[in-house]
Amino acid sequence: MVLIQTATVHQKHARARRPSVKRLLIVGAETVVGANLATEASDRYQVVALTHEPRVSILGCEMLTAGKDGPSPQEWLEDLQPDAVVLCGPASRSAWDSATETVIDEQMVLSAGEWAAASRSQECHFTFISSDAVFSGPWMFHDEDSQAFCPSPGARLILRAEKMAAEQCPQGLIIRTNAFGWSPAGGSVGWIDQILADLDRRSLQNYDFLRHGTPILATDLADILLRAIDENLTGLHHVGSAERVNPLQFAQRLADHFELPWLSVRRAEESLDEPVVGFGAGETSLQTKKIRKALCVAMPMLSEGLSRLRAQQQDGYCDQFGPDHPVAVRQSA
Numbered sequence: 488m489v490l491i492q493t494a495t496v497h498q499k500h501a502r503a504r505r506p507s508v509k510r511l512l513i514v515g516a517e518t519v520v521g522a523n524l525a526t527e528a529s530d531r532y533q534v535v536a537l538t539h540e541p542r543v544s545i546l547g548c549e550m551l552t553a554g555k556d557g558p559s560p561q562e563w564l565e566d567l568q569p570d571a572v573v574l575c576g577p578a579s580r581s582a583w584d585s586a587t588e589t590v591i592d593e594q595m596v597l598s599a600g601e602w603a604a605a606s607r608s609q610e611c612h613f614t615f616i617s618s619d620a621v622f623s624g625p626w627m628f629h630d631e632d633s634q635a636f637c638p639s640p641g642a643r644l645i646l647r648a649e650k651m652a653a654e655q656c657p658q659g660l661i662i663r664t665n666a667f668g669w670s671p672a673g674g675s676v677g678w679i680d681q682i683l684a685d686l687d688r689r690s691l692q693n694y695d696f697l698r699h700g701t702p703i704l705a706t707d708l709a710d711i712l713l714r715a716i717d718e719n720l721t722g723l724h725h726v727g728s729a730e731r732v733n734p735l736q737f738a739q740r741l742a743d744h745f746e747l748p749w750l751s752v753r754r755a756e757e758s759l760d761e762p763v764v765g766f767g768a769g770e771t772s773l774q775t776k777k778i779r780k781a782l783c784v785a786m787p788m789l790s791e792g793l794s795r796l797r798a799q800q801q802d803g804y805c806d807q808f809g810p811d812h813p814v815a816v817r818q819s820a
Contacts, residue, residue: 617663
């Protein structure tokens with residue numbers, strides 16, 4: 488079983504029986520999106536955090552580890568009885584993380600369908616966290632109807648996972664995004680941690696300046712997502728910051744907010760006679776008008792997100808990802 492999931496929303500008759508979300512299941516709590524969503528939700532709901540990484544623990548959450556031969560999504564939901572489910576799998580990882588494409592596979596597509604179908608059968612609010620990496624130019628700020636899809640194998644698999652989730656749970660919620668934030672203790676080192684380590688070592692890095700996106704802080708994404716769940720939002724929506732940047736600009740601004748040295752790299756002129764190709768390598772910026780209108784919210788500026796990321800480092804936010812919280816392991820009977 489792979490930790491990936493799609494979001495479904497209560498149908499009208501289900502909402503009447505279950506008017507509020509009390510118990511939230513986060514599948515993929517070892518991811519940046521999953522871990523930060525769990526921390527933000529822990530003071531609002533009973534949070535169950537399901538992870539494939541037994542070393543991951545999050546304060547205030549019931550931690551469960553899904554073994555390789557553990558329960559199916561249907562069995563998990565019958566056992567846990569959540570009001571809402573959020574699937575944070577490989578597709579939720581930032582395309583700006585070079586390791587993301589390596590974990591995008593066929594199992595992700597199957598898992599999206601399984602979690603979506605199980606959520607529908609249990610009348611759970613269901614959300615699938617997807618990626619802006621499905622796009623690749625030629626224009627800026629793709630809306631939900633954009634057909635400028637990236638031809639890379641990874642992007643095609645994510646689109647198939649979205650389709651599978653939508654088919655299995657038509658009343659589900661699908662969020663495309665590009666989130667950055669702190670990685671949970673015990674998980675793999677995140678790309679934000681790696682950039683900061685490179686900056687601290689004064690290491691020269693060849694940061695990409697061709698691709699552009701609208702990266703958003705994971706906790707800012709979490710606040711918007713939790714509101715969407717509370718309001719039973721359905722369908723496909725884009726969530727990103729209000730600023731369009733490339734990885735080079737992002738690293739420069741990250742260095743500024745963390746008061747770290749920036750070592751510039753001289754570059755030879757590169758021809759753009761042909762479009763940039765590759766997973767997340769082109770123009771993936773997201774137009775967020777649809778969700779702003781649906782929830783009456785404003786998307787945060789990137790500078791605001793970076794300031795909050797810095798504050799999280801200073802105020803002990805990451806202590807919530809401590810190694811000393813108990814984790815239970817459930818296997819199938």
